[in-house]
Amino acid sequence: DIQMTQSPSTLSASVGDRVTITCRASQSISSWLAWYQQKPGKAPKLLIYKASSLESGVPSRFSGSGSGTEFTLTISSLQPDDFASYYCQQYNSYSQTFGQGTKVEIK
């Protein structure tokens, strides 16, 4: 199975900060990577698919990059609504796998 290593596990930041979260795959997944935002008690919300495609309705401050085994999610200017948990997901193989998650906290 493809392992996804996401870092950091927790991130403390302030409103207006530029934030970067990284995901590393144990083998190449081409661009089959998604990023989600999740708030307590809610289903994950898709932000980015195919590594860099912005889901409709998602603010442009969110962006994704990478291919192969290294991927990043960047929030260009953190907003109050962005304090949440974030997950990466590889869907290159039928046994899709997820990163362990990153909790973005208020500094």
Added chain:
Amino acid sequence: EVQLVESGGGLVKPGGSLRLACAASGFTFSSYSMNWVRQAPGKGLEWVSSISSTSSYIYYADSVRGRFTISRDNAKNSLYLQMNSLRAEDTAVYYCEWLQPQGSIYWGQGTLVTVSS
């Protein structure tokens, strides 16, 4: 508009059974593979099972193989997950998921399964 609506969750005793359903609409259900993903309380996300469009190919996570059975009814645009021999560690919100060929991903709102005596 794509919609995935799960149902069938609830409280069940260890060793018991439960059948989840997912009603799909807004796309040609019979043409695509479908998946179940779960999330235990306070934990991360875990892929559970996948089924191809004609049910020819079925895959399970090691944690559920031999206890869970995925199936679908293309005439009813529905996906199912039969869960037997349930354990406390199966307690989770279960999501129905569709991976669109163009790369986008759709999830349902989830249904909570609680395994407890």
